[in-house]
Amino acid sequence: MAKLDLSKAKYAKLKKFIDENQGETCGLMPVLHQAQEIFGCIPIEVQKFISEELNVSVAEIYGVVTFYSRFSTEPVGEYVIGVCLGTACYVKGAQKIIDDIGSKLNIKPEQTTKDGKFTLTATRCIGACGLAPVITINDDVYGRLTPDQIPEILSKYTDELEGE
Ligand code: FES
Structure with missing residues (x-):
């Protein structure tokens, strides 16, 4: 399996994206796209982080992540x-x-x-x-x-x- 990197630097990058787009079009989808790009997948830890930042339930985030094939919860290959x-x-x-x-x-x-x-x-x-x-x-x-x-x-x- 590809390696999962959940370093602080990656969380900081995602947080920066959320902060910079706050109040504008910072809906769930753009944040999930960004998270997928930064981490290579959106595991439950990252879903919880997004949940706290956006005040959206983990259940809702999980539903979206697992519905769209462009998102994955586990690291995928190159x-x-x-x-x-x-x-x-x-x-x-x-x-x-x-x-x-x-x-x-x-x-x-x-x-x-x-x-x-x-x-x-x-x-x-x-x-x-x-x-x-x-x-x-x-x-x-x-x-x-x-x-x-x-x-x-x-x-x-x-x-x-x-x-x-
Ligand atoms: S069945 Fe339609 S592309 Fe494969």
Whole structure:
């Protein structure tokens, strides 16, 4: 799993954002976006902090964090691989794709590789059924996938990381 860093400096950064935007558009969503960016996820500790700062219940914050897929409560990898398991993708072999990616990375769906590079997750239909089966890696979309393309696609991201 990717490392979780809840340092004081990160809390201070979030507090600064809240203070600077107070009284303007500082609703819950912008603060959650900021928290996700700063911490890489929004665990319960951070939800409690936001709850006190904004005077919003933890239950409400938890509801929002778990509803939107862009927020996560646990650290995710540098690259999030979303495999669509919607109907169109499923009938075109998405299960085999997710299984193959999982065995190549040695993780199960909803897990992150030990080096923190990849998180594998199953998604619902992303509206690109004409390209089924479809996967996303962060903002990149790959369609009409066959399992033999997986190693090459993944190597693009590992090479990118190694070259940094
Ligand atoms: S079912 Fe996969 S994109 Fe629609």
